[in-house]
Amino acid sequence: MTTDELIIATCLKAGRIMVENGSEISRVDDTMMRIATNAGVPDANTYVTITGVMMSIQGRNATQIAAINKRTIDLEKVSQVNALSRQFAARQIDLPTLYRRLNLIDQAAHSFPLWLQLVGAALVSGPLMIMFRDETVNTWPTVVIGTLGYLVFYLLNRYLKIKFLSELVAALLIGLAAEWAYQVGWGTNINDIIIGGLMPLVPGVPLTNAVRDTLAGNFISGPARGVEAMLSAAALGFGIAVVITLF
Amino acid sequence: MGVLGQLILAYAAVLGFGLILNIPHQALNLAGWIGTLTWGAYLLIQAADGGVVLGSLVGSVGIGVLSSLAARYKKMPAIIFNIPSLVSFVPGSQAYQMVRNFALGQYRLAVEFTLQVIMITGAIALGFLLAELLNRLIAFCWQQVLLARQNHQD
Numbered sequence: 001m002t003t004d005e006l007i008i009a010t011c012l013k014a015g016r017i018m019v020e021n022g023s024e025i026s027r028v029d030d031t032m033m034r035i036a037t038n039a040g041v042p043d044a045n046t047y048v049t050i051t052g053v054m055m056s057i058q059g060r061n062a063t064q065i066a067a068i069n070k071r072t073i074d075l076e077k078v079s080q081v082n083a084l085s086r087q088f089a090a091r092q093i094d095l096p097t098l099y100r101r102l103n104l105i106d107q108a109a110h111s112f113p114l115w116l117q118l119v120g121a122a123l124v125s126g127p128l129m130i131m132f133r134d135e136t137v138n139t140w141p142t143v144v145i146g147t148l149g150y151l152v153f154y155l156l157n158r159y160l161k162i163k164f165l166s167e168l169v170a171a172l173l174i175g176l177a178a179e180w181a182y183q184v185g186w187g188t189n190i191n192d193i194i195i196g197g198l199m200p201l202v203p204g205v206p207l208t209n210a211v212r213d214t215l216a217g218n219f220i221s222g223p224a225r226g227v228e229a230m231l232s233a234a235a236l237g238f239g240i241a242v243v244i245t246l247f
Numbered sequence: 248m249g250v251l252g253q254l255i256l257a258y259a260a261v262l263g264f265g266l267i268l269n270i271p272h273q274a275l276n277l278a279g280w281i282g283t284l285t286w287g288a289y290l291l292i293q294a295a296d297g298g299v300v301l302g303s304l305v306g307s308v309g310i311g312v313l314s315s316l317a318a319r320y321k322k323m324p325a326i327i328f329n330i331p332s333l334v335s336f337v338p339g340s341q342a343y344q345m346v347r348n349f350a351l352g353q354y355r356l357a358v359e360f361t362l363q364v365i366m367i368t369g370a371i372a373l374g375f376l377l378a379e380l381l382n383r384l385i386a387f388c389w390q391q392v393l394l395a396r397q398n399h400q401d
Contacts (some may be wrong), residue, residue, distance in 0.1 A: 022268075022326070023324065024326060027324055027326075049316075051399070071298065072267070073268050074268075074269045075268050075269055075270045075271070075326065075327050075330070076269050076270060076271045076323075076328070078324055078327070079270075079271045079323045079324055079327055080271075082322075082323065082324050082358075083269055083322070083323075110269050111269060111272075112266055112382065113270050116266055117266055117267055117269075119263070119266060120262070120263040120265070120266025120267040121263065121267060122262060122263065123259045123263025123264075123265035123266070124260050124264050124334065127256035127259045127260040127263070128256075128260045128334070128335065128339065130256055131253060131254075131256050131260070131286075131335060132339060133340065150267070173283055191343065193346075194343060195340050195343045198339065198343065199334070199337070199339050200263070200264075200267055202334065202337050202339060204264065204268070204322065204330050204331075204334060204337065205268065205326075205330055207307065208326065208329065208330050208333060208375075209326070211371075211372045211375055212326075212375065215375065215379065216374075222302075233342070237342070237345075237346040239347050240343065240350075241347075241349065241350035242348070244346075244347055244350040244351065245350050245351075
């Protein structure tokens, strides 16, 4: 690889990891330009959308595209790329090392294991239900159903790889489980259980990034993320609506 | 449910959402505190009969400013702090009532809840915009202070 190629490959890798794991676009743009500048090409052009990253170096025959086909949420990776870019700017690591480290980050698995994420889901569903509805009678059914719903979503998303379908099925199951808990007398209010149970599945990252990207003037990625958030919300809503109309 | 209980629950919820989003473990505690503080501000506004929309606005301004400060302090991206702390402000209850009433065919109620959801979401977005403005102002002032200090030393 020539130096130009390595610079572009490194920038694209950094950009791809950040977009794939839920960073906002302006930060990706900023990080790629910083890496390019610190590598000695201040006149680079980057074009970042949530489905692909492009970069060229002005005046030289060097342009590359990196397609982005999957998007997950792993904010730790965004933070790690950010930290690496800072180290590169401070001349603590050189370009080949940066590229190698980025590859390592790309291949790394989630740092929180599944059981800890399930604890997270339990912490989200129970407390938020109490905060929103001001009652504690339905706490345990909410915690259990919320955790179960997140587990179903996680497993389906892992094997089906269609996020909206997983959300739909998880919402259906949460609705049915809440109905069951109500029927057997474990819970007293089916609405509260469903509200709490759905909270871990809320599309927080697409929603926040839609607002941030649009405000930053990224009129391709902002609305696209808005559509992603709306589809997620619609999948959850449809799953619940089916259960409500059935009973 | 006392105020203290609400604040503890807000901390727990933000911590939980942080675990789901896999934020760096060094950031969990700080994100939790941002969530707790802003939920406290929300509760204060509720106590003064300010309404949910104003509460969400103030909460999201607080989240935006505090996250940016935390990001500068921890040298991490700001989204690591503001996405988890926002979870308590998501209009989940209203959104559910909206879907429920649409499904049951009670359109008047459904539209009412839809408007509430739109207003709360809009307030949060506006809050982020205001926070961005404040962040730029803080960054500018900080720069001026640094410059003044440098000139003083020279």
